[in-house]
Amino acid sequence: MNNNASLSPIQQVVAAHRRGEAAGLYSVCCSHPTVLRAAMRVAASYGSVLLVEATSNQVDQFGGYTGMTPQVFRDYVHQLAREQGFPLEQLVLGGDHLGPNAWQGLDAASAMQHAETLIAAYVAAGFHKIHLDCSMRCADDPSYLSDEIIAERSARLCTVAEQAAQQAGLPPPVYVIGTEVPIPGGEANLAQAGAVTSPVAARRTLDVHCKAFLDRKLNAAWRRVIAMVVQPGVDFDHSHIQHYDAAQAAELSDFIAGQPGIVFEAHSTDYQQEAALHRMVRDHFAILKVGPAATFALREGLMALCRIEEELVPAGQASRLMQVLDEAMQAEPRHWHKHYPGSIAEQRLLRRYGLSDRCRYYWGEPQVAAAVEKLCANLDAREIPLALLSQHLPEQYLEVLQGQLATTTSALLEHKVGRILGQYARACCRNAADSEAAAAGSAAAIC
Template sequence: MSAVQSLIAAHRRGENVGLYSVCCSNEQVLLAAMDVARKYDTALLIEATSNQVDQFGGYTGMTPAQFRDYVLRLARTHDFPVERVILGGDHLGPNAWQKRPSGEAMAHARDLIAAYVAAGFHKIHLDCSMSCADDPAPLPDETVAARSAELARIAERTANEAGLPPPVYVIGTEVPVPGGEASLAGGLAVTSPEAAARTLQVHREAFSAPDLLPAWERVIAMVVQPGVDFDHSDVHRYDPQAATALSDFIETQPRIVFEAHSTDYQTEVSLHALVRDHFAILKVGPAATFAYREALFALASIEHELLPEAEQSHLVETLDRCMVERPQHWRNHYRGDEQTLRLLRRYALSDRCRYYWGEPEVDAAVRRLIGNLQRHPPPTILLSQFMPEQLAAVADGRPADPLALVRHRIFGRLAEYARACAHNRAGKRGENETSSAEILSKR
């Protein structure tokens, strides 16, 4: 049993524990996630999406093997135990090639799965829910399941040939788009127990071939819609009563839990409730880079007060100019007049500006900002104005270095997930607490 399977098994035994997944490639986010995992004694699941990382490089420019090396290098330099890092692949399937014919898209998807598994990614989300250019829309559940089983067969063979532990799988047909950003205008429907049951059944049948039966035993979770999502300016909060029937359904099924996508910006109370109600794998991504952006903008405000204009980084203006000049990452997502677009580019919850931090001029502005504030440390009065939570941490002895302040801002967001997932036994809050490290040690 792998560490992930042990954790899911503990949840199914009645322990109110879960697994949070940090879906991000941002260096400061990953370093903050390591700080969180260290403080709360949890495993650290880091996932790359099929948009971020693929056999051609994705938008990060990294293949799965390069992403693995990048994460492990960060762990070593940050003195975080590499054995506590779990790598996952999110939305693995034809997603990046869905505008092409299904045969071509699935050929790329097969290569994608092989690349991820060969690189040591252990948790594999099989997502074949999208229609390709020659497919009907929506895609029938049977087709989704058959394609997922085809990719699982590739994953099994790749792991065996590489001498790696076999992967664990997440399935599901009611899958939010990568990165969230659902429209909340018409409300949000919770997956029905009937739909969840059908998803399980069609996948069980698709995995019924003798060579796939062992893989089916390692399906740990199913993606459903528990009634949580966000768009550019609003958040649909979790309503436990609306998800009661779905939560009751999973209790009748052996071994598996639900995986909840787009949990960004939920309250900590809601995150605890989600884990309690068997949405035991919580995905977070844009909220972490949103916190990164908030921290950098706060530092830019401090810089504006401290330094002459000619010495400033002008980070906020540089980022916005870059987004305007290269709008491919946001123009199909944001709508409105020029003032609305300006606000969305900078502050939208969907955080499309996360795609621009690696642009040379933006990266240079960030480096100048950090360098300026390392040479001219922010005084208490400005930290109080723009980063009061970080001021309190500095007063408690945390470093005042600007990058440490950025990580602390991100830490605050991710720590909510760690506390929700490393809790105590269901129904006995405050008693019999079991840390994730203790759970993982029972392998």
């Protein structure tokens, strides 16, 4: 959709994909510093653009659940990049589910006013990729929200975004649209997941949004719509994974192949097999979102370190991290309670091991952060025996043996997360031959 000779890094990748290259983008939807450092190491290793996205739940004009406004989040990510020596020109910030999501309990007029402030704050802070998501009902909306209402509200927010970029002297944003949007934060039950979007529905989404944009004289902005969110038939809940089936998505893939300059954005691609990620990019689901799978790997790494700590550190000096985490989750259950059904024992298991990884909301709690710091200090002050690494972190153990990885807790954790993110980087490689070769030999370390 963009004929401009001066393209942003995001637009360059989309243009390469539309030229037939095996090019895609992976979007890291996370604010945890370990995950972001791992993401930067992966992107540096593969020479890829790093797209980091904040959601409207995480970051908003009031701070969101992270306590960060868009400007604070930008400064935080940029500081991590400077510390890592990661070039800022390879880093792109995006805003996910930007709209009235956080204010669904208000009437539409009030919710949309908040959404306008939200969009303006994101764009003014330099967030370049903007997902316009007005698919959720507000308190006084009808039971069914039509595509026309969703599109009109999205165009309204686009107007605000365009003005904010101009006033800030920033390049105009690129946009993602779509009405078949997965629930922010993941499904409570995979039975609620939607079927593969039909080409008819995708065509209608594109048409109604085009009309809404053009009605508001947003012709230039419409040319910067790079993607639309659809349901490709992938999802997950706390215990199950819906895997990609290329045959079921074939008609949808064929549809977008006929739409110049635009690709699909696939949410909830966490836990897909790497081969499936390659197929999704090939089938024009060229923007892959990942979040919970990365923090799930982080939690696995921290739990493994806790097991090592139990062997090396006297009980009275240990961090008790996993107990502290569960106590914090029980004290403030709002982030997990509606997602984790069952008995007390079943909920306890899901709090710790659920694929939706609701514990990711609690790493910033002061008592949990202090326990993580104590765990890392305890282990960094000691030499971790190779036998314990082999038992509890076997993949990292192999890299340590080869002299490719340090045994500091930060290095071990970043490597653990990096192995997940590396799958996405390989799936999005611009050279198809290199991409397939990398996938075939992907057991090697990248951090």
